[in-house]
Amino acid sequence: MLVLLGVAIEIQIKPLLHLTCMSSSKKPHLNLIVTGHVDHGKSTLVGRLLFDLGLIDQRTIEEYAKESEKTGKGDTFKFAWVLDRLKDERERGITIDLAFQKFETNKYFYTLIDAPGHRDFVKNMITGASEADCAILVVSAKKGETEVAVEPGGQAREHAFLLRTLGVGQLAVCINKMDDSSVNYSKERYEEVKAMVTNLLKSIGYNVAKVRFVPTSGWTGDNVVKKSDKMPWYDGPTLLQALDEFVEPEKPVNKPLRLPIQDVYSITGVGTVPVGRVETGRMKVGDKVIVMPEGAVGEVRSIETHHTPMQEAIAGDNIGFNLRGVDKKQIKRGDVVGPVDNPPTVAREFKARVIVIYHPTAIAPGYTPVLHAHTAQVAATLVEFISKIDPRTGNVVEQNPKFLKSGDSAIVKIRPVRPLCIESFKEFPELGRFALRDMGTTIAAGIVEEITEKYTLEKVAAKA
Numbered sequence: 371m372l373v374l375l376g377v378a379i380e381i382q383i384k385p386l387l388h389l390t391c392m393s394s395s396k397k398p399h400l401n402l403i404v405t406g407h408v409d410h411g412k413s414t415l416v417g418r419l420l421f422d423l424g425l426i427d428q429r430t431i432e433e434y435a436k437e438s439e440k441t442g443k444g445d446t447f448k449f450a451w452v453l454d455r456l457k458d459e460r461e462r463g464i465t466i467d468l469a470f471q472k473f474e475t476n477k478y479f480y481t482l483i484d485a486p487g488h489r490d491f492v493k494n495m496i497t498g499a500s501e502a503d504c505a506i507l508v509v510s511a512k513k514g515e516t517e518v519a520v521e522p523g524g525q526a527r528e529h530a531f532l533l534r535t536l537g538v539g540q541l542a543v544c545i546n547k548m549d550d551s552s553v554n555y556s557k558e559r560y561e562e563v564k565a566m567v568t569n570l571l572k573s574i575g576y577n578v579a580k581v582r583f584v585p586t587s588g589w590t591g592d593n594v595v596k597k598s599d600k601m602p603w604y605d606g607p608t609l610l611q612a613l614d615e616f617v618e619p620e621k622p623v624n625k626p627l628r629l630p631i632q633d634v635y636s637i638t639g640v641g642t643v644p645v646g647r648v649e650t651g652r653m654k655v656g657d658k659v660i661v662m663p664e665g666a667v668g669e670v671r672s673i674e675t676h677h678t679p680m681q682e683a684i685a686g687d688n689i690g691f692n693l694r695g696v697d698k699k700q701i702k703r704g705d706v707v708g709p710v711d712n713p714p715t716v717a718r719e720f721k722a723r724v725i726v727i728y729h730p731t732a733i734a735p736g737y738t739p740v741l742h743a744h745t746a747q748v749a750a751t752l753v754e755f756i757s758k759i760d761p762r763t764g765n766v767v768e769q770n771p772k773f774l775k776s777g778d779s780a781i782v783k784i785r786p787v788r789p790l791c792i793e794s795f796k797e798f799p800e801l802g803r804f805a806l807r808d809m810g811t812t813i814a815a816g817i818v819e820e821i822t823e824k825y826t827l828e829k830v831a832a833k834a
């Protein structure tokens with residue numbers, strides 16, 4: 371039965387076919403997301419990192435090089451293909467979905483999430499960011515590429531902004547493609563790009579003194595795992611060493627259980643197997659839990675992570691589990707599991723602080739984009755603009771503004787079109803942040819200040 375449950379986990383984690391076996395680790399675990407503008411070399415950098423760590427052999431890379439040649443792209447995607455496994459990703463030469471990968475540094479056990487840069491797939495990036503403890507922002511130093519990425523509308527800006535708003539506080543920046551002929555490992559170009567990224571990060575509220583900048587080339591491997599001999603002017607850590615400088619966030623294990631559902635599988639002989647990450651608290655085999663907004667109650671029969679059965683899952687664990695008494699129809703992506711005596715909050719309306727990242731004109735009350743929070747996606751109306759605020763000081767600069775433009779920060783009231791599990795950022799930061807998307811782009815991101823109208827269990831049942 372547990373082996374069957376393992377099948378479900380495998381679907382979620384998408385293991386690498388050619389990966390050599392890695393024993394389960396006693397090191398602290400961190401989720402790391404790799405972000406940045408399309409084509410800046412994220413997948414290549416990660417493929418190189420895994421290759422130089424000895425997790426992928428030379429033969430596999432050579433095979434990818436041959437396959438890459440066949441698509442008319444030369445061998446330039448041989449490292450990226452370690453992560454880009456979908457047929458479409460390979461044909462188009464871009465990352466579409468999230469790829470998960472495990473590896474270890476001296477200090478930590480990492481689950482790495484390679485996010486797509488292409489703007490059509492930002493929603494996948496948001497899903498990844500909402501699960502990340504720390505991030506790498508990859509910015510190409512190649513002339514022309516940097517400039518596009520950090521400008522308004524560029525994905526380096528959009529990703530950095532989303533990371534910040536979604537509460538991913540720890541960041542390292544790889545100034546990448548240092549080998550490119552327009553860069554030629556030059557300190558001057560590195561400093562120029564570093565200044566551009568520093569400005570960008572400062573403007574969205576990052577404490578840049580705590581952000582590590584590393585000049586890298588994923589293609590040649592300079593400063594990824596091995597220290598480069600082509601940049602004697604750089605005396606900082608390699609990317610691998612920089613990953614050991616992140617600190618382990620305190621695990622909210624003593625809070626009530628909150629487990630947003632990422633996917634639900636039906637497995638013959640096992641039953642309903644939901645998967646997701648325990649954001650707060652703990653869940654034991656035998657616990658009675660409630661699934662919101664549906665209000666279905668069930669008993670936890672088994673829990674598994676990365677093929678290993680466990681008696682108890684705690685905050686930070688990515689798990690699959692089996693629930694007795696809950697039908698597949700009663701649980702879906704975006705639902706949240708919690709204790710029966712402290713069910714996840716289901717909001718009808720809430721007050722939030724938002725920052726408008728990008729909108730071609732302006733937004734007015736009544737605007738209804740798609741809200742993404744943890745694993746949930748639902749259309750939601752911005753019913754009222756309470757005040758416009760200075761994002762840096764939090765001071766009110768205008769009461770009841772009539773509209774909001776790119777760069778504005780505001781306190782607003784939001785009404786999801788259907789019941790949504792969401793919590794105040796103060797109580798559950800993990801479940802209190804969200805992004806608003808429309809027209810294929812992220813319009814705004816925000817945090818929940820207060821749930822102003824809740825559904826009770828009875829009201830949810832009546833609505834269902």
Ligand code: GTP
Pocket residue numbers: 406407408409410411412413414415446447450463464465466485486487488546547548549550586587588589590
């Ligand atoms: P998306 O996932 O689609 O956003 O792209 P990505 O950021 O993962 O970029 P990817 O690794 O797929 O690389 C894109 C192109 O840039 C490929 O042609 C790579 O060969 C090239 N490239 C990546 N890294 C480097 C590098 O360090 N140096 C040079 N010169 N080229 C690189």
Ligand code: MG
Pocket residue numbers: 412413414450454464465484485486487
């Ligand atoms: Mg990629």
